[in-house]
Each structure stands twice: as structure tokens, then as C-alpha cells.
Amino acid sequence: MISVVVVDDQELMRGGLRMVLGAQADIEVVGEAGDGAEAIRLTADLRPDVVLMDVRMPVLDGVEATKQIVDAGSARVLVMTTFDLDEYVYAALQNGASGFLLKDTPPDHLVSALRAVAGGEAVVSPSVTRRLLDRFIGAGNQPLRDAAVLDTLTDREREVLVLIAKGLSNIEIAGMLFLSEATVKTHVGRILSKLDLRDRVQAVVLAYETGLARPGAG
Template identity: 60%
Template sequence: MMLRVLVADDQDLFRGGFSMILDAQPDITVIGEAADGAQAVRAAIELRPDVVLMDIRMPNVDGVEATRRICESTAARVLVLTMFDLDEYVYAALRAGACGFLLKDVHRDELVRAVRVVAAGEALLAPTVTRRLIAGLARSGHPVPRLRARLDELTVRERETLGQVARGLSNAEIASELVVSEHTVKTHVSNLLAKLGLRDRAQAVVFAYEAGLAVPGAHSQE
């Protein structure tokens, strides 16, 4: 299946470069470009892309607000690209509905992989972004009581799965950790997202830390 991508960036050089890299792939086609957030929202609603490659700092409507509007109005999955890995952008982008967050110095192969991963329903965060996100959540204080209470809605296996998702593990890695099939993991992930009202794995990571299920520093890869 051909993946349809919309590229939104106010800088011609970046926008053109990303489009060229992605359009060169046999399974990806760039169906449109946008030079600001307002254009990105209009194009997403009109063209219905599978993935929107979204810059954060753009005129008129910034990338965070554009992401929020696109996620509310379409089924497109938003992959944020920025030169800035500051905490506030990570939080804002993820809470607006972004499924992935990468820095603009990403290697072209990583960019292509990221688009495919996000299109497949996975979440993707650059390692430096993940560390900042977790550190920020650690500084936010104690778990939010109302979120912690919602963990009771999950089965034991779903809670275990959520904890592994928060570690950034893939379905295959979670299956190995819990000694179950990958299909079973997919089912658990789907169920816990539905029960908690979460859009995707990126939001599940934030939820797990804010609810106190996952603890920063508990695993070496964090």
C-alpha cells in the first residue's frame, strides 16, 4: 500500500529536502506541501494523508496547534520534526496528538523508517527526546491520583504491557519479555488504549509516567 504524506515546514530547503527523500521511496508518495500551520490543516482536511510531517515553529498557526486541529479533524498521524528538542515542545506536541517526534538532523534512512513506523500505528520518539520527556515527567512531582485510579480499569496483563510500552519496547520485545505471542501483545495494547481513551502509544507513555506506573530510572535504557 502506498503511504500518502503531507510535508509542512516554513523553510523551503527543509520542505523540499524531506519531500525529495520520501518521494524517492517505492512505497511513499508526497501528496502535498504546506508552508505554515494554517496551510497544513487545510491540506490535511482536503487531501487526507496517512502521515503529516510537521514542523513546530511556523508562522500563522504553529505546528502544535496545527497538529491538534489535524488530529481532531482527520485520521492522519502526525510526525513532528524540529530543530529544538526542548521539553515544552515534546509535551505540547504529544498532548496535541503527535505520534512521533524527531529532530531535523535525523538521517534520511531514519526519517523514512519513522514515517513507516508512524503510519503502521506505532509511536516514535528520538532517544534525546525520550530522555527529556521522562526527565520532565520525573520533575512534575507525584503521580496524578485520578490517572493512577484509572489503572484499575486494566487487567494485570494490560498493566504489565503498558509498563513495557513506557520503556519504549516494540511489540516483539514486549512479547519476549512477557513470554506471550506478538498477537497477544497487540491485543493488550489495543485494549488498554481503548480503556484509557488514549490515541496511541506516545500518549500511553505519558500516561504511564504521570499515573506512576512507570518510574524514571527504573530501567537502564531510560
């Protein structure tokens, strides 16, 4: 059973999410919060598998709440937003969110995304992430991070990281580099470990922030 805390300042939205998720045999909504501070307290008490987190809220926004929840190891966080180009989402990804969804996401997509995050995966649309980064880093601007953080990577691992940033799956990367899927998984694991990253979402952000991948590029 996947336990979930729903966080949104709109009671109607929380009710709708509770109905959608509660209809699933393998998902249980164990709590609801109307702001980030309440979300932190509730998550610390309940230790759910996933927090479904709104980003624009009173008292404490979802970005800071995400950071504190992830840093504490209380749960994985899937953020929700009304706008796909949202500075709050970019900040939430930097702070450890396992991905983001638009609030008009179809219910079946929401459920599958939540299951993926509960299983340790990241939910990220590479095209939307690139547009986020393009907006908040800016094509042609100086990288936000020193590329020296990538010095621990081998040439092959750098290749794999670029392809992760382009949104390719492990199977697609394997086909492009003529490797087995198992070998690609090993490379991905080493990249995350060497760079102290939680998941592929943070790998994508780092690749763009260091200039290894370029916003706006195909």
C-alpha cells in the first residue's frame, strides 16, 4: 500500500485528489495539509511514501517544505503546479523533488506518476524541464554551477549524463551507445552516486546548470 499526504491550500483540490487516489486499491491518503508548515509536521508524524505537494501556498511555500521534507528523509515529494514554466517548480527540483505534474494532469497519469515516485523513480517531462531551465538559466548565460563538479565522471559517464538530460530512457541510451541496458543502469547509478544526486531529475538539472547540456538544444 502506498501512503500519501496531499498538500494544497485549496480544500476543493485536496478533496478531488483524495477521491482520485482513494479509488485505487494500492494507494491510501493518510493525511492532508493546507500549507507547507503543516505539511512538514504531518509528514514527520506520518512518514508517508509520497507527498503530493502544491508549490504556491501561504505560511510556507512548497519549495521550502519540499527541501525540509527531503532533507529529513521523511518522504519523496511530487510537486504540482498550475503553470509548466514556474520558478517555484525549478526551485523545488533543485531542492530534491522527484518530479512535477501540472494540476490538469489526467487522473490515470497522476496515479501512474505517484506509483513511479513511490517506487523510487523520477517523474519529469524532459521537454518541459528544458523549457524551465531555458527560462531560469537562460540560453547563452553563464552556467550556474562550476563544471568542475563533473570531474569525477568518466568520458562515458558524461556521455550518459548528456543523454539523460535530453530525456532518453535507459533503453534508448543503450541503443544509442551500443551498450546493454544493464551497463547503462550501472553508469546511471555511478553518476548519481559520484555527484551525490537523488535521482534523474537532479541529474538533468545539474547537467544544464554546469553547461554540460544546453538549454534550447535538441
